[in-house]
Amino acid sequence: MSLFKELKRRNVFRVGIAYLVGAWLLIQVVDILLDNIGSPPWVMLTLWVVLGVGFFITLFFAWAFELTPDGIRREKDVDRTQSITHQTGRKLDYVLFGLILIGIGWLVVRDSINPDGGFSASGTAPVVILMDTYAPRGVYDQQTRDSSGTNADVLSNILRGLPIETHKEAIGSTWDREQQILMQHPDLILIHRSGFYHSMTQELGFSYDPEPSSIDAQRAAKLYQFADNKLMTFFGFIGQGNPDTMFLVYSRGTGGGWVEEEYRIRWVAQLEQRFPALTGRVRAIDIPGGVTGATFRNPETAQMMRLQVISLLGIETEE
Numbered sequence: 001m002s003l004f005k006e007l008k009r010r011n012v013f014r015v016g017i018a019y020l021v022g023a024w025l026l027i028q029v030v031d032i033l034l035d036n037i038g039s040p041p042w043v044m045l046t047l048w049v050v051l052g053v054g055f056f057i058t059l060f061f062a063w064a065f066e067l068t069p070d071g072i073r074r075e076k077d078v079d080r081t082q083s084i085t086h087q088t089g090r091k092l093d094y095v096l097f098g099l100i101l102i103g104i105g106w107l108v109v110r111d112s113i114n115p116d117g118g119f120s121a122s123g124t125a126p127v128v129i130l131m132d133t134y135a136p137r138g139v140y141d142q143q144t145r146d147s148s149g150t151n152a153d154v155l156s157n158i159l160r161g162l163p164i165e166t167h168k169e170a171i172g173s174t175w176d177r178e179q180q181i182l183m184q185h186p187d188l189i190l191i192h193r194s195g196f197y198h199s200m201t202q203e204l205g206f207s208y209d210p211e212p213s214s215i216d217a218q219r220a221a222k223l224y225q226f227a228d229n230k231l232m233t234f235f236g237f238i239g240q241g242n243p244d245t246m247f248l249v250y251s252r253g254t255g256g257g258w259v260e261e262e263y264r265i266r267w268v269a270q271l272e273q274r275f276p277a278l279t280g281r282v283r284a285i286d287i288p289g290g291v292t293g294a295t296f297r298n299p300e301t302a303q304m305m306r307l308q309v310i311s312l313l314g315i316e317t318e319e
Helices: 002-009 012-036 041-064 085-113 142-146 151-158 178-182 195-203 217-241 261-274 299-313
Strands: 065-068 071-074 127-133 165-171 188-192 246-251 282-286
Touching: 002 012, 012 041, 012 085, 041 065, 065 085, 127 151, 127 195, 142 151, 151 165, 151 188, 151 299, 165 195, 178 217, 188 195, 188 299, 195 217, 217 246, 217 261, 246 299, 261 282, 282 299
Parallel strands: 127 165, 127 188, 188 246, 246 282
Antiparallel strands: 065 071
16 A cells, blocks of 8 residues: 555656556547558557557656656655645646547547548548559540540549549559558549459550450450459458448449349459458449440439449438
């Protein structure tokens, strides 16, 4: 009991609690900042280590030193009759009370943003990642190809005005930004099913001759299988890392029987069997018009894509 009373008298308990509450608040703020700049995981781990070591150092100083009117002095050098640990303790109580109020306020704001405790990049609106290739073959209209754009550029315009935050991501054969995408805590990823394939064919020098006889069908099939596996693996990584992310996959009919609903159902079922965490979170749609006629600049197609996003995110709108 004498040790307990001495720890209490020297405000070690108060200092420890105040430190823990302050450290928790710091981690909350830094976590959001690091997510927004795509910081690697080791940065947050380093912060945890520093705060952990700092906790014990802080407790040691609270035990060994005392704040006096003359400055910080070793506790053993302070006359007990002149000690002001009681007044210091009252000040620490005010500090701790203020930190607790800030923490409660933070929890209220955080839960109003996202009930599951997650965070969007903006902190206020669902985050939608638009992913597609810059390879001309995969871009659905000539106007966008002429401007060196991607389908994501057109889709970004289609979704304009919705209460969401969009981020465009160009994908290629060597694309490896899965961790950065995950750290954005996306609510929805809208991605071209053949995006990786088109990028690979362009970057690997695989010709897109219009004459079927000039296409190496066997090589194309192997490459498509590889690209489709890369796409599914990406879904699994994001889906398991963020259990709230939804996926909307589109294609204009290339890569098998995508135009048939039964084919798309089997494709999604295969994906869910491979990654059970994705069950019920992937929607596959066909873009009408085929290889020659599909375009997001078609008003009906544009409206379909907009309504798909509204439906998946549960956005309340008059549309």
